Amino acid sequence: MNQMTHPYASERTMPDPDACWDAFLRRDRGVDGQFVGVVLTTGIYCKPSCAARHPKRENMIFLPDPAAARAAGFRACLRCRPDEVGRDRLAVEAAKALIAGAETPPSLDEVAAHAGYAPHHFHRLFKRETGMTPAAYARALRAERLKAALGEENSVTEAIYEAGYNAPSRAYADAERHLGMTPSAWKNGGAGVAIRHALVPTSLGPALVAATEKGLCRISFDEDEADLRRYFPKAELLPADARLDALAKQVSALVDDPAAGADLPVDVRGTAFQQAIWAALCAIPPGETRSYGEIVAAIGKPGAVRAAGTACGDNNLAVLIPCHRVLRSDGGMGGYAYGIERKRALLEREKER
Structure with missing residues (x-):
């Protein structure tokens, strides 16, 4: 029976069957808990990271969770214990809610006790599910609050305390890491930040390359200094120096050979979700593509397809963060900020190599 029309299929949103099968082939722990795979020949359901031998593709269907599998008459795999994944995920969600509601970041012991786990075990579990430790999650959450407060409060000091910081020093340290500049610079449109820039000839047309000291x-x-001014209206825009020229040459070479990759210093600001999407883009091997559904599945946010498209559109580093490697779920080219022909050319260059 075709897995797309199986009578046990659920209406709950989940990755498409091809993405689910690919996750099983890779034994991807990152998507455990998002769906289960059912082996029709044995009646067993497993989580994606199950170490058991894979069945034939035609003998496997995918359901949204263990409850749906049990309701359909299947039983849990005794090797990977997929029912436990659901409990782990609920514990992590409870911990995230605790952190979000706390005035000051709770300790690991407090978070683990709230979730009902031993601290050392829950530390690993939380990182597996979210990609960061509980402490890092708390810092990222406060940085997001600071970013929002900076747009609402009358002063930077008020915004810092509104975001839940006890002292400005920690706020400035977190902002430097998560926002790419200090709180006051963020609030004032890049005031006090020097940005050097240049228009660089590339094989796909002139490229604007800009960098801070970081x-x-x-x-x-298709952009120039006027466009850069829109992004950083109060920054000090300066002509290129030797360092910027060297970076620009590497960018031009990357356009010629996007499969080569480049280890270049970056100073980009983004939310925790955007950073996760951009990291997932950079993890796509050159010459390969992914759908938006596969990208959000990889970061544990299967329902955020539309938000993923927005995050790709907010990518400030064309080619270096390879949003050109994302296609529509039907294999179509989809959109690209700098034109479909450039996207197609970049993909073709990667496949050639």
Whole structure:
């Protein structure tokens, strides 16, 4: 029976069957708990990371969770114990809610006790499910609150305390890491930040390359200094120096050979979700593509397809963060900020190599 029309299929949103099968082939722990695979010949359901031998593709269907599998008459795998994944995920969600509701970040012992796990075990579990430790999650959450408060409060000091910080020093340290600049610079449109820039000839047309003292903050096509001014209205825009020229040459070479990759310093700001999407894009091997559904499945957010498209559109570093490697679920090219022809050319260059 075709897995797309199986009578046990659920209406719950989940990755498409091809993405689910690919996750099983890779034994991807990152998507455990998002769906289960059912082996029709044995009546067993497993989580994606199950170490058991894979069945033939035609003998496997996918359901959204263990409850749906049990309701359909299947039984849990005794090797991977998929029912436990659901409990783990609920524990992590409870911990995230605790962290979000706390005025000050709770300790690992407090978070683990709330979730009902031993601290050392829950530390590993939380990182597996979210990609960061509980402490890092708390810091990222406060940084997001600070970013929002900076747009609402009358002063930077008010925004810092509104976001839940006990002292400005920690706020500035977190902002430097998560926002790419200090709180006051963020609030004032890049005031006090020097950005050097240049228009660089590439095989796909002129590219705007801009960098702060920390690293690249903008790579784009069909843009110039006026566009850069829109992104950083109060920054000090300066002409290229020797360092920027060297970075620009590497960017131009990357356009010629996007499969080569480049280890370049960057200074980009983004939310925790955007950073996760961009990291997932960079993890796509050159010459391969992924759908938006596969990208959000990889970061544990299977229902955030539309938000993933927005995050790709907010990518400030064209080619270096390879959003050109994302296609529609039907294999179509989809959109690209700098034109479909450039996207197609980049993909073809990667496949050639």
